[in-house]
Amino acid sequence: MFGAAAVSGIFSVPFTQAASNDGMLAPESFTELAKKNSPAVVNIRTERSGGGASQMFRGFEGNPYGNDERFKEFFEKFFGGRHQKEFKQRSLGSGFIIDEDGHIVTNNHVVEGADKIKVFLKDGREFDAVVKGRDPNTDLALIKIKADGKLPMVELGDSDDAKVGEWVLAIGNPFGLEHTVTAGIISAKGRVIGSGPYDDFIQTDASINPGNSGGPLINMNGKVVGINAAIIAGGTGIGFAIPVNMAKGIIAQLKSNGEVSRGWLGVGIQDLNKDLKEYYGIKEGEGVLITQVFKGDPADKAGIEPKDIVLAVNGEKVDTSRALSRLIADKDVGEKV
Structure with a gap:
């Protein structure tokens, strides 16, 4: 490309x-x-099952004309049998080994929905891999291979x-x-x-x-x-x-x-534009406005109210709603901030 x-x-x-x-x-x-580093970088090949042409007719399970075999023969002749063979979708990607246990980091979109995952090392070894966990929100995935010998790592x-x-x-x-x-x-x-x-x-x-x-x-x-x-x-x-x-x-x-849990405040937030910063006396590049607080969620229990402004999280300044979301998401559930 x-x-x-x-x-x-x-x-x-x-x-x-x-x-x-x-x-x-x-x-x-x-x-x-x-x-x-090349020895620890792997080639990932995946295989997914896909439906054949008859998949689009799966909704027509019944025969609207009863048990007349002529209609059954007609549909099977032109649209194929209900159990037509599925085709395989193959894709390629990369990853890298991070420990001796055979854990490999890759993208979620490389392995999502895969029925079979093959991993190929530079030294010629190849392995079947299993998915340990995926996080679509960040497009990250962790897969694992089982190797008898020593594995290279990054x-x-x-x-x-x-x-x-x-x-x-x-x-x-x-x-x-x-x-x-x-x-x-x-x-x-x-x-x-x-x-x-x-x-x-x-x-x-x-x-x-x-x-x-x-x-x-x-x-x-x-x-x-x-x-x-x-x-x-x-x-x-x-x-x-x-x-x-x-x-x-x-x-x-x-x-x-095998999955990711993220910190959650339970608020609606928005960036402060120039006019709002002037109104609240906020310096350029600092602060996120709380627009809504959801009852019963952590922010509500902590006493945060609408129109409050978040300037920092644990001493780290925030200047956009996206930055605040990332900082909170990185915190463990139950962790105080």
């Missing part, structure tokens, strides 16, 4: 120097990063520390081309693309294509800072990755519970 991002050694800088400068300088080569980094302009590496299986490595920079952070209620994407110009979904976005220290998830159709050099810091808590919950 896009052309590969052009990456060349603009500066003659050793790899170690690039890492020591927080990835802001272009390394002479990405070879060591690719060599270190190391999770800190996406909060990632800076716009830093070099990153994407590894995945675009169009089934296994372990393709592309490089680029972090173009922006905190992107909202309308994919869900907790959008907070890292934007990158590292080439990402169909099949890259679920693969890692890696910084110059060799640590995962994002999970590649989406592209803009028709765009070039515009890809999006889920920040790994958002993913860490979700992965932990999927591993232990």
Whole structure:
């Protein structure tokens, strides 16, 4: 869908120097990063069952003309038998191994609805995988393989520390081309693309294509800072990755519970526009207005009222309703804020 991002050694800088400068300088080569992390990146192939052409006629279970066999033969001749063979839908994606137990992080849309999941490692091993848990709201999923031997792993980094302009590496299986490595920079952070209620994407110009979904976005220290998830159709050099810091808590919950529970205040909220900020004397970039409080929910029990303004959560300032929603969602149920 896009052309590969052009990456060349603009500066003659050793790899170690690039890492020591927080990835802001272009390394002479990405070879060591690719060599270190590629073995833990997996190719995921899924298979889903789909209905045949006769599926659309399943509602016609009865014969409106009674038991006349002529009509039965007519419908079967032109529309096929009721038990027509189902076809299989196959898809490709990527993922990465995070521990010796065989847990693999990928995107929810890679494995959602799959009847069969196959995982292929760079060393030639292949495994059947099972879904441990999925979170459609963030498009994250955790699957697991059972391996007798040792498994390669990636190391999770800190996406909060990632800076716009830093070099990153994407590894995945675009169009089934296994372990393709592309490089680029972090173009922006905190992107909202309308994919869900907790959008907070890292934007990158590292080439990402169909099949890259679920693969890692890696910084110059060799640590995962994002999970590649989406592209803009028709765009070039515009890809999006889920920040790994958002993913860490979700992965932990999927591993232990198989599902995700989120904090909930029980309020209606809205951003403060310029006029409202002036009216309430709020500084630019601070505050979210409470428009409604649902009776019996946590906010109501805590004494929060409509027209209250939330300036911060546990000392962390909030300036948009989306930011407040993300902060609260990250809290454990029952945790005090």
